[in-house]
Amino acid sequence: MIGRVFAVSAICLFSISAQAGGFSPYVDKSGNITLPEDFRKEMSHLGSWFVPEGGASGFHDVYTQKSTIEAFRKSGKFPDGAVLIKELRASESGSYTTGDNVSHATDQVKQWFVMVKDTKGRFKKNPVWGDGWGWALIKPDNKKKNIALDYKNDCLSCHAPVEDKDWVYTEGYPTLLK
């Protein structure tokens, strides 16, 4: 019985040490950003956007860690290591018992945007890091590759209207409120 208890404790200690090890499980030592696995199941939903037309049309579903929501509710700020994932999916519309022209996301993912909060300026030589975040754009054909090369050219202009909200459109994220 005591042996079993010690075995459980050893697993717990290993788990804690793995979490505390690096800056983020989604960032390597050079600042390369990867897409979190199965984030729709494992993370919390911040909110969704519906874009009716154009290249970005469809649903934009946005996720983060549960711990990020808890920290933001206390401080009003995204904590170091916060990861925001915006998944763009194609949509379908139809008549439902809730109304006409009702839209929902389909199984077709267009792309993902990933932002990782860095309050310490860790990757000054890496051009996808700056202004307090790491920035990534990932396409379904290669989930391991960030196709953004320089966040100032590839990412920042779309976020410029919300520079005063740490570059995030928080008005669409009611989960931050509680």
Place this chain on the structure above:
Amino acid sequence: MIGRVFAVSAICLFSISAQAGGFSPYVDKSGNITLPEDFRKEMSHLGSWFVPEGGASGFHDVYTQKSTIEAFRKSGKFPDGAVLIKELRASESGSYTTGDNVSHATDQVKQWFVMVKDTKGRFKKNPVWGDGWGWALIKPDNKKKNIALDYKNDCLSCHAPVEDKDWVYTEGYPTLLK
């Protein structure tokens, strides 16, 4: 040191026994259904609907337990105790860098629909239970009260088109796919 280990183990055992105790933490012995606390943070997002007009207009954000997603991915069925929460929120639209007439949910909740899967026909005398589910409609002015009185009159007609999918519009829930 051994004392500390035993204390941690005692907490773990208590936690497991609390989860295994009743049918569902959201259903009392009479079959009364309550709204899960802080489900947007604590649960997983199945998918969202956007309804542009009418009484149900806005975002319909749908959540369930992580364990329900894992079970559904294996069996294609909602497991006993699965809870589905559909939160209806008013929306706002505007021009964004992603496009024009882009919509997002606001802080105004209109109402919640809650369904609880019951594979054992537990509450035969309670008229909000039947066809494999418990059914609830909850308004923000009283989060403790299910205002549905009889699921056959108050709930079922809106779900009739998807009777063959266990009464759930699963086409809007890409998280079930993986």
